[in-house]
Amino acid sequence: MAAHSDTLTLPGGQVISRATADAAADWLTLLMSGEASAEQQKQWSQWRKAHADHEAAWQHVESVTGRMKSFGPQPAYTTLSSYGTGGRPASAARRRAVQVLLWGGLATGTGLLASRTNTWHARLADCRSATGEQRRFALEDGTQLLLNTGSAVNLRFNASERRILLVEGEIMVATRHGPGVPADPRPLWVETAEGSIRSLGTRFTVRQHPEHTEHTDVAVQESAVEIAPWGAPGQARVLHAGEQTRFSRDAIDTPGTAGEQTAAWTRGQLLADEQRLGDFLAELGRYRPGMLRVDPQVADLRLSGVFPLADTDRILATLPSVLPVRVQWRTRYWVTVVAA
Structure with a gap:
């Protein structure tokens, strides 16, 4: 979701204002908080009927939350409610999280836009x-x-x-x-x-x-x-x-x-051509869970080679044979490459 656009385009092609989108997110967080009064529920219903854009926005909300319910009886979006006890607003960050959850995958202005790392x-x-x-x-x-x-x-x-x-x-x-x-x-x-x-x-x-x-x-x-x-x-x-x-x-x-x-990964390979060790490990880290760190003292060392991505542990184990480094394994998920 772009940071400075005033409109969003729904999957069906209808363009709605950001204000309408944010209002729909606010209604969701209130309703999921369990604190909505009968009067507030009535106001929500009136809001939906007040304009076609409101109903379109809410249909999108129901589509997103309906898909999330497949993850279990306590879907994670309930924990993102921006309302605390008594309907009081909670943190702006939590409110923003709900908005990104509902609208982060939509384009602004002219088509569909992928959300970023959500x-x-x-x-x-x-x-x-x-x-x-x-x-x-x-x-x-x-x-x-x-x-x-x-x-x-x-x-x-x-x-x-x-x-x-x-x-x-x-x-x-x-x-x-x-x-x-x-x-x-x-x-x-x-x-x-x-x-x-x-x-x-x-x-x-x-x-x-x-x-x-x-x-x-x-x-x-x-x-x-x-x-x-x-x-x-x-x-x-x-x-x-x-x-x-x-x-x-x-x-x-x-x-x-x-x-x-650029396309080596499509063949299951990681290529390095006089590449900085720090950059090489940053790239290698994409292919393994956990934390992979490098000591700044050795980050500028250079290496070349063709490395099979099927076994990232083996790649790390070979580094001391080509560079003056050693690999510290605190666990498989916490690895640091330091000077030998």
């Missing part, structure tokens, strides 16, 4: 992978979708278009195309928090980086894609096979050559 949206996503896992999905149009570690996407396919919303992580998209293969007339987009990537009959990878970095990486292995940042759609750029780039909501970096490492 635990609940990832858990509820149509396709998802666990930490250290890679999963392949065959979509209804013949598109092949490969999810890297800790990734999640939502699918929005209809009669006129196909949209893949990258909630978090990294994916490879391979469209069904080639001699003798009938072209699907519906456009195909991948959407991230920064913008959209339109497939032009191709194979490409997309990585949504964590919130504090605010950028998306794209690399094209076959054919081409067109990238359009949400904040600067007029700056759309075509990226061709063998190229990669990074873009934010407002700009696209100058494309460069896509290195082997």
